[in-house]
Amino acid sequence: xxxxxxxxxxxxxxxxxxxxxxxxxxxxxxxxxxxxxxxxxxxxxxxxxxxxxxxxxxxxxxxxxxxxxxxxxxxxxxxxxxxxxxxxxxxxxxxxxxxxxxxxxxxxxxxxxxxxxxxxxxxxxxxxxxxxxxxxxxxxxxxxxxxxxxxxxxxxxxxxxxxxxxxxxxxxxxxxxxxxxxxxxxxxxxxxxxxxxxxxxxxxxxxxxxxxxxxxxxxxxxxxxxxxxxxxxx
Amino acid sequence: xxxxxxxxxxxxxxxxxxxxxxxxxxxxxxxxxxxxxxxxxxxxxxxxxxxxxxxxxxxxxxxxxxxxxxxxxxxxxxxxxxxxxxxxxxxxxxxxxxxxxxxxxxxxxxxxxxxxxxxxxxxxxxxxxxxxxxxxxxxxxxxxxxxxxxxxxxxxxxxxxxxxxxxxxxxxxxxxxxxxxxxxxxxxxxxxxxxxxxxxxxxxxxxxxxxxxxxxxxxxxxxxxxxxxxxxxx
Numbered sequence: 001x002x003x004x005x006x007x008x009x010x011x012x013x014x015x016x017x018x019x020x021x022x023x024x025x026x027x028x029x030x031x032x033x034x035x036x037x038x039x040x041x042x043x044x045x046x047x048x049x050x051x052x053x054x055x056x057x058x059x060x061x062x063x064x065x066x067x068x069x070x071x072x073x074x075x076x077x078x079x080x081x082x083x084x085x086x087x088x089x090x091x092x093x094x095x096x097x098x099x100x101x102x103x104x105x106x107x108x109x110x111x112x113x114x115x116x117x118x119x120x121x122x123x124x125x126x127x128x129x130x131x132x133x134x135x136x137x138x139x140x141x142x143x144x145x146x147x148x149x150x151x152x153x154x155x156x157x158x159x160x161x162x163x164x165x166x167x168x169x170x171x172x173x174x175x176x177x178x179x180x181x182x183x184x185x186x187x188x189x190x191x192x193x194x195x196x197x198x199x200x201x202x203x204x205x206x207x208x209x210x211x212x213x214x215x216x217x218x219x220x221x222x223x224x225x226x227x228x229x230x231x232x233x234x
Numbered sequence: 235x236x237x238x239x240x241x242x243x244x245x246x247x248x249x250x251x252x253x254x255x256x257x258x259x260x261x262x263x264x265x266x267x268x269x270x271x272x273x274x275x276x277x278x279x280x281x282x283x284x285x286x287x288x289x290x291x292x293x294x295x296x297x298x299x300x301x302x303x304x305x306x307x308x309x310x311x312x313x314x315x316x317x318x319x320x321x322x323x324x325x326x327x328x329x330x331x332x333x334x335x336x337x338x339x340x341x342x343x344x345x346x347x348x349x350x351x352x353x354x355x356x357x358x359x360x361x362x363x364x365x366x367x368x369x370x371x372x373x374x375x376x377x378x379x380x381x382x383x384x385x386x387x388x389x390x391x392x393x394x395x396x397x398x399x400x401x402x403x404x405x406x407x408x409x410x411x412x413x414x415x416x417x418x419x420x421x422x423x424x425x426x427x428x429x430x431x432x433x434x435x436x437x438x439x440x441x442x443x444x445x446x447x448x449x450x451x452x453x454x455x456x457x458x459x460x461x462x463x464x465x466x467x468x
Contacts, residue, residue: 119357121354123353124353127353153431153432154428154432157428157429161399161402161432164399164402165395165398168395197387198387198388198392198395199395201387205436205440205442206439208439
């Protein structure tokens with residue numbers, strides 16, 4: 001029987017596959033490092049060769065998920081006939097669509113990140129995901145500057161600032177998580193909607209555009225998100 | 235000998251006094267819970283009656299420091315003859331002055347918060363401090379809305395967003411911390427300056443003001459901060 005030799009990269013990938021399966025199915029909190037190790041068919045030493053903690057696994061997983069999402073946006077990024085605003089709006093629209101689609105399976109992760117006391121883990125994860133998305137957003141903003149349509153002094157700082165805005169709605173999203181599936185769901189969705197519409201205006205203004213230029217949120221998005229959060233994860 | 239009976243509130247205050255003394259002198263990382271307990275002359279049970287962890291002590295201390303700073307701004311908040319923009323600029327100017335003055339003694343705290351791996355603690359502390367400052371900033375912005383000078387849909391969301399901008403410069407400040415006192419200090423100060431000037435423009439635009447209306451940063455501020463970071467804490 002030929003023993004399969006796997007590269008370190010392969011083993012790391014398999015570990016992340018296991019983490020994704022377990023975190024999504026059972027939830028992040030309910031998965032132990034030992035269960036991860038067992039599921040991936042690794043030794044303890046093998047695990048600690050790649051990661052120092054469960055948090056670090058989650059960070060790497062979020063990076064992989066964000067990179068996969070961004071790869072799905074390559075047509076929006078590459079399409080030669082979009083001006084910067086059209087590209088930005090297509091980018092945001094597709095990103096929202098992916099969010100609504102992904103939330104039900106990722107509920108086990110979200111539950112953890114928006115639980116009281118886990119804001120710190122959320123920020124770590126948010127930083128990992130921002131690192132992947134910032135360069136793409138900065139490219140779109142730089143295009144807008146080149147076209148003379150976006151009036152903003154620095155594309156990279158603008159991209160960072162815009163992505164950081166999401167973190168400002170942490171409490172609102174946490175409340176929506178708790179309200180999902182209850183009588184409070186509509187109120188929570190309206191509050192989320194208000195926060196996102198405000199963020200949309202901030203994005204318009206950061207880019208030097210008239211209010212309402214950037215399609216940051218659309219009717220029904222917040223209710224769709226809160227509805228998806230209420231759906232059982234399996 | 236009359237035994238002095240102290241209220242729970244008094245003991246909590248003394249614990250925070252001890253934490254402030256030790257965190258500022260030795261640094262947060264180098265102070266243990268046992269040292270805190272000893273310094274405050276408390277029992278272990280007494281400590282855990284008030285706090286569950288050293289992080290929680292830091293959170294409460296930061297809240298107290300932020301409240302004390304805000305109390306020092308009461309003249310700016312109450313002065314009847316300031317329009318909203320003048321009040322906002324006076325508020326920001328005094329806040330910067332306090333920062334430059336406080337940084338040298340708070341170096342032991344900052345070192346911890348801006349160390350690699352401590353971003354999570356930073357965010358917790360930032361949230362505690364934002365909770366104190368947001369209502370005051372929201373009041374100023376609401377005044378500007380009432381006066382018809384600030385064009386922004388929601389004063390509270392605007393205040394939250396503006397305070398959240400600080401968190402976007404976490405990496406820049408962390409780099410400045412490491413560069414303080416080295417050959418890289420000037421470059422780090424310039425980079426911080428650029429980030430703060432960008433944030434200033436974002437604040438102008440969030441409030442619907444012309445670029446440059448809000449005095450968010452002044453010449454020499456970033457160099458003063460980086461200089462103060464380089465000074466030994468005692």
